[in-house]
Amino acid sequence: MNNSGLAVEVSKDRNGTDQILLRNPRGASAKVSLHGGQVLSWRTDRGEELLFTSSKAIFKPPYAVRGGIPICFPQFGQRGSLEQHGFARNRTWIIDENPPPLHPNDACGKAYIDLLLKPSEDDLKIWPHSFEFRLRVNLTADGNLSLISRIRNINCKPFSFSIAYHTYFSISDISEVRVEGLETLDYLDNLYQRERFTEQGDALTFESEVDRVYLGSRDAIAIFDHERKRTFFIKKEGLPDVGVWNPWEKKSKAMVDFGDEEYKQMLCVNGAAVEKPITLKPGEEWTGRLDLSVVPSS
Numbered sequence: 001m002n003n004s005g006l007a008v009e010v011s012k013d014r015n016g017t018d019q020i021l022l023r024n025p026r027g028a029s030a031k032v033s034l035h036g037g038q039v040l041s042w043r044t045d046r047g048e049e050l051l052f053t054s055s056k057a058i059f060k061p062p063y064a065v066r067g068g069i070p071i072c073f074p075q076f077g078q079r080g081s082l083e084q085h086g087f088a089r090n091r092t093w094i095i096d097e098n099p100p101p102l103h104p105n106d107a108c109g110k111a112y113i114d115l116l117l118k119p120s121e122d123d124l125k126i127w128p129h130s131f132e133f134r135l136r137v138n139l140t141a142d143g144n145l146s147l148i149s150r151i152r153n154i155n156c157k158p159f160s161f162s163i164a165y166h167t168y169f170s171i172s173d174i175s176e177v178r179v180e181g182l183e184t185l186d187y188l189d190n191l192y193q194r195e196r197f198t199e200q201g202d203a204l205t206f207e208s209e210v211d212r213v214y215l216g217s218r219d220a221i222a223i224f225d226h227e228r229k230r231t232f233f234i235k236k237e238g239l240p241d242v243g244v245w246n247p248w249e250k251k252s253k254a255m256v257d258f259g260d261e262e263y264k265q266m267l268c269v270n271g272a273a274v275e276k277p278i279t280l281k282p283g284e285e286w287t288g289r290l291d292l293s294v295v296p297s298s
Contacts, residue, residue, distance in 0.1 A: 054257055056257050064090055149287065162274050187215060213242070213243050
């Protein structure tokens with residue numbers, strides 16, 4: 001698991017849950033919790049935090065942590081009979097000590113950790129499908145972050161699921177950012193009973209609450225933060241949709257685990273498979289990938 005100059009350290013958080021710190025030789029880092037298999041932190045080699053976590057986030061199971069990169073599985077939002085965003089983000093994952101091999105490029109020169117989630121007996125009561133969800137979190141030598149998910153059906157019958165990496169990006173001010181790569185796409189607007197619209201703008205900017213799922217998106221999306229002079233790039237494979245969310249003022253005040261003004265410093269842009277759920281036959285495996293990078297903008 002260790003390469004020269006790379007560090008993978010396991011420690012416990014304040015509630016006794018294992019968390020893993022990944023570090024590369026330049027000093028960039030990522031922190032992953034076994035609570036939810038959730039990336040909680042992603043820092044540059046200068047120590048800048050790139051992910052938002054609410055000052056009021058609850059870190060104690062069974063609550064999902066408000067921030068970082070929660071994994072929405074096997075349901076996104078309220079599109080099904082399960083709790084909001086499914087149960088994976090509320091469960092305790094384990095470190096996968098002997099994962100099936102990935103492509104050599106997904107290990108060479110990177111600090112990484114492999115996690116595994118299997119359903120409990122209680123999970124099978126609410127979602128009666130046996131699965132293995134393997135997650136690799138990679139931190140590259142350049143400080144880029146990648147999440148590779150492999151979900152296998154070990155059931156005797158097919159099942160379908162939706163999935164999203166609900167990434168909370170840390171930004172300077174919501175009114176100062178724009179998102180490119182979504183122009184001309186259709187989207188489902190959750191503020192209008194999932195009515196379908198078409199994006200008319202050259203870039204997405206923010207003046208009020210936004211809760212949308214863009215459909216059939218390009219594989220690369222960019223978030224430009226003018227004030228911080230940096231750009232996030234989101235690349236994805238196997239994830240055709242993109243969720244975009246900012247709760248704005250009114251909804252922020254209604255959430256107990258979110259500060260009243262914190263909507264100004266965060267933006268969720270999610271690689272997702274939502275509109276058309278993924279169906280796996282017995283023994284089949286699905287792979288999805290999210291690659292995140294950040295560069296200074298001129």
